Amino acid sequence: MQHGKYRFIIGFLVAPMTLYVVFVIWPFIQSIYYSFTDWTGLSPDFKMVGFDNYTKMLDDDIFWKSLQHSVLLAVLLPLVTLGLALFFAFMLNVGGRRTKGAAVSGVRGSGFYKIAYFFPQVLSIAIVAILFQFAFDPAQGMINGTLKAVGFDDVPDWLGDPKLALWVIMAVLVWCTTGFFVVLFSAGMASIPKDFYEAALLDGASRITTFFRITLPLLWDTVQSGWVYMGILALGAEGFAIVHIMSVGPGGPDYSTTVLPLYVYQSAFRDGQAGYATTIGVALLIVTLAFAAIVMRVGRRERLEF
Amino acid sequence: MKTTDTPPSGSSSGTDDTSKVPAQRTGTGSKAPSAPAKRGEGQVLNVFSHGMLVVWAIMVVLPLFWAVMSSFKTDTDIFNTPWSLPSSLSFDAWGRAWSQAHMSEYFLNTILVVGGSLVGTLVLGSMAAYVLARFEFPGNRFIYFLFVGGMSFPIMLALVPLFFVMDNMGLLNTIHGLILVYIAYSLPFTVFFLTSFFRTLPTSVAEASIIDGASHTRTFFQVMLPMAKPGLISVGIFNFLGQWNQYMLPTVLNTDPEKRVLAQGLVELASSQGYKGDYSGLFAGLVIAMLPVLAAYIIFQRQVVSGLTAGALK
Numbered sequence: 001m002q003h004g005k006y007r008f009i010i011g012f013l014v015a016p017m018t019l020y021v022v023f024v025i026w027p028f029i030q031s032i033y034y035s036f037t038d039w040t041g042l043s044p045d046f047k048m049v050g051f052d053n054y055t056k057m058l059d060d061d062i063f064w065k066s067l068q069h070s071v072l073l074a075v076l077l078p079l080v081t082l083g084l085a086l087f088f089a090f091m092l093n094v095g096g097r098r099t100k101g102a103a104v105s106g107v108r109g110s111g112f113y114k115i116a117y118f119f120p121q122v123l124s125i126a127i128v129a130i131l132f133q134f135a136f137d138p139a140q141g142m143i144n145g146t147l148k149a150v151g152f153d154d155v156p157d158w159l160g161d162p163k164l165a166l167w168v169i170m171a172v173l174v175w176c177t178t179g180f181f182v183v184l185f186s187a188g189m190a191s192i193p194k195d196f197y198e199a200a201l202l203d204g205a206s207r208i209t210t211f212f213r214i215t216l217p218l219l220w221d222t223v224q225s226g227w228v229y230m231g232i233l234a235l236g237a238e239g240f241a242i243v244h245i246m247s248v249g250p251g252g253p254d255y256s257t258t259v260l261p262l263y264v265y266q267s268a269f270r271d272g273q274a275g276y277a278t279t280i281g282v283a284l285l286i287v288t289l290a291f292a293a294i295v296m297r298v299g300r301r302e303r304l305e306f
Numbered sequence: 307m308k309t310t311d312t313p314p315s316g317s318s319s320g321t322d323d324t325s326k327v328p329a330q331r332t333g334t335g336s337k338a339p340s341a342p343a344k345r346g347e348g349q350v351l352n353v354f355s356h357g358m359l360v361v362w363a364i365m366v367v368l369p370l371f372w373a374v375m376s377s378f379k380t381d382t383d384i385f386n387t388p389w390s391l392p393s394s395l396s397f398d399a400w401g402r403a404w405s406q407a408h409m410s411e412y413f414l415n416t417i418l419v420v421g422g423s424l425v426g427t428l429v430l431g432s433m434a435a436y437v438l439a440r441f442e443f444p445g446n447r448f449i450y451f452l453f454v455g456g457m458s459f460p461i462m463l464a465l466v467p468l469f470f471v472m473d474n475m476g477l478l479n480t481i482h483g484l485i486l487v488y489i490a491y492s493l494p495f496t497v498f499f500l501t502s503f504f505r506t507l508p509t510s511v512a513e514a515s516i517i518d519g520a521s522h523t524r525t526f527f528q529v530m531l532p533m534a535k536p537g538l539i540s541v542g543i544f545n546f547l548g549q550w551n552q553y554m555l556p557t558v559l560n561t562d563p564e565k566r567v568l569a570q571g572l573v574e575l576a577s578s579q580g581y582k583g584d585y586s587g588l589f590a591g592l593v594i595a596m597l598p599v600l601a602a603y604i605i606f607q608r609q610v611v612s613g614l615t616a617g618a619l620k
Contacts, residue, residue, distance in 0.1 A: 008522040009437050016434040016493060017449070023490035024456055027464035027471060034467060041470065088362065091355050107356060115607055116363050119370065122603040123596045125551050126569035130576045131369055131592060134585075140384070142372050179366065180614075187615030228458075236460050241553035245573055261462040265558065268466045281463030288460050 031278040041274030053279035063280060065255050066263040067287070069166060070235055073173070073259065074291050078230040080174050082223060085181030088117065090211050092182070093189040094197060114186060117179040125238060128176045129245035133159070136168055136246075159248055162256035169242055169257055173234065181226055188222045189215060224299040231291050235284065236261060260284040370596070377590040384585050399586035400594065403575070409591050411564075412571030418481055419556075419567055420549045423488035427545050428538055430489060431496030436526055438497065439504035440512070450501065456494035465558045472559060479562035487555055492545050499544075503537035504530070540613040550599060568595050 035053055039046035057063050092110040120128060135142045136158040144155040159165050192215065200210050216223070233239070240261040244250045251258035251266070260280060268277035376384045377399050378392035403409050438450050468487070469478070477483030511533065515525045531538070553569045560567065566574065575591050603610055 004522065005441065006443065009441055009443055011523070012433040012437045012526075013449070016430040016497075019430065019486060019490045020453065020456070020493050022471070023468060023487050024459075024464060024493075025452065027466075027468040028459060030467040030471075031463050041466070084362075087355070088359065091359055095355060107359065113359055113363055114611070115604065116366055118603070118607070118611070119366055119600065122547065122599045123370075124553070124569050124572075124599075126553050126572050127592055127596050130572055130588075131373055133576065134588075135369055135372070140585075142369070175365065178362075183611050184615055187611070232458060232460075236462065237552075237554045240462065244557070245553075245576075261460065261554070264462045264466065269469070269558065274466055274470075277466050278463065281460065281466065284460045285463055288458060292458050 031281055034275050035279040035282050037275045039275035040272045041268055041277075042272050046275065049275075053276050056276065057279050057283065062255055062258065062263060063283070066258045066260045066280075067283065069258060070239065070260040070284070070287065072166070073170065073234040073239055074231045074287070077170060077173055077177075077234045078227045080170075081177050081230055082181060082226055084174070084178050085185055085226075086216070086219075086223070088113070088178070088182045089185035089189055090207075090215055093186055094210065094215065095207065114183060117182045119179065120176040121180045121183075123176070125176065125241045126245060128172065129242050132168075132172045132175075133246045159246060160253060162252075162254045165247060165253060165257045169246060172246065173238065173242055177230065177233070177238070181230075184226060185219060185222065188219045192218050220299070224295065227295050227299065228292050231295065232288060235259075235288050235291065240265070260287070370600075373589050373592050373596075377586055377593045379586055381585050384589070399584075399590035402584065402587045403591035403594060407575050407578075407587060407591055408566075408571060409568075409575075409594055412566050412568045413594075415481065415565060416550075416568040419484050419488065420546065422482075422485040423492065423549050424542060424546055426485060426489040427492040427496055427549075428542055431493055431541070432500050432531065432534065432538065433526070434493070435497045435500030436504050436530060439501045440509075450497075453494050453497040456491075457498065461491060461554060465554070469558060479560055479565055481565060484556060484560050484565075484567075487559060488549050488552065491555065492548065495548075496541050496545060499541045500534070500537055503534060503541075507533055536613075539609070543610055543613045 034046075036048055036050060037046045038049045038052070091107055092113055095107045123131075134140075136144075138144055138155065138157045138160060141158075143158070147155050156164055158168050196214050196218075197210065200214055205213065239259050243257050243259050243262050244265070247257040249257075251262055261284065264277045264281045264284065267273045267280060375392055378396060383390070383393070434449075434453070438446060438453075472478045472483055472487070475483075477486065507530065511529060512525050515529045516522070520528070551569075552567075556567045556570050560570070563574075572591060572595055575588055
């Protein structure tokens, strides 16, 4: 086994490692360095400014708004999405109780629901955002059109209303992510032995008890990793895409929907403040790592083997 | 129409069984007193939860249905009667979107980028994962955690310097540059997933092929890769959906109108059609972009779902 082992190892690692270091690791290290400079991104000249960018950031109202919205998304979105997904997955797998053969089964039509719920996942996030941008259009969209048709005259402005815009965006994010977790949790629930449910049933447990005493504890690992995954999406790519495409401005109206990745993007590529942008990016990194650490810590349970 | 029938019939059978099952199974009267109370609770719960399932299904399907119908309508019909069926089946808007709005070019760009990245990700990812999973060498753990750690870093932070790195290398606004970036950012999950997959494969087969005189490289490509096919399919589906979904990377790193991928093209189409007022053309563009993947999903949904969940539940 030893013959030419190291040559082989190096030969196999060199291409992926080079790519990864050049395009991922090196830019990360650079950006932390740039966060201490006054680099504009437009000219190659810059100088070190110490913690100036960081003090500027702490006085920046838009930064605080972005941070607030990002944290709100990272906390609420997994809660709503995973909550809904757990409920749906439970209904589809354990919810129906018919005596034909199996002690537990899904409700009627669960096969259809599982297929349909996954649809948003296979649409590109950009398609989803554009679709809903038009659906929520105040004058001509499908939603206000329907509201008017059933007799509401005082229809909301949705994305144009600073109070509503962020909630609309959150609703769209819930819409496009829930299906994936329904399918994921369904697979997890399918791997829980049926005897457990049968035993609970014999003891006369209601469905709510069954869910909290059997399904949730045995599925906890999956829920927890789903939570981290969802939070990272909300803080990163998915949150950026939806806000960038859907919101007025983007980020508006009146900064009511701006999120950290969007503010990084705008500072670097619109305002010509690349150094300052990386400072906000470092704040985003801290928030993301803190989020992952908190979820892993709070969510730690004794691992159940079955 | 069909969906409204389901909750009452489903719920009535459901509640009856809820109360019957324990009583029948235990065969004693001990659980009987609680049965009526449970029936009431079960009934409310049933109607509510079946209702939720139906409502969510409608919420998911309706916007898609609306987009498809709107692509066949005239602009005035789209807004005046959002829910009526199109009066005639005209593919005019589809033609406009396909040729005039450059959807065909965006499609080609996307296929090139996603196809190239997918192949590259699987080849490079499986090579790195195989070495990390099967060979002991100094720095193994460090490299592994370097890859895995990339999953939780906010990509946006790296994109600011990366933009200028790529500009200097002449890779900005090129298809091959975009492919390299897609591969690099897909590696963390791919390596993480495939490393644990290669660890589960038996070592004896690889050893046998080495004893038979095959080189490590040949063992990998002719013995290990075919054995790893289920894992490659899982991670391939995952990466396909992720790369097809990608919006942030092309938005930052690919600003040349000629090289736009589908996601960027649609956003551009949405803002330009907004001015021109060609909404049916826009909806046709959206439908063209979502139909292929949606159709592929419906055909292969069993494989997609099992592939994805096998990956995520590991």
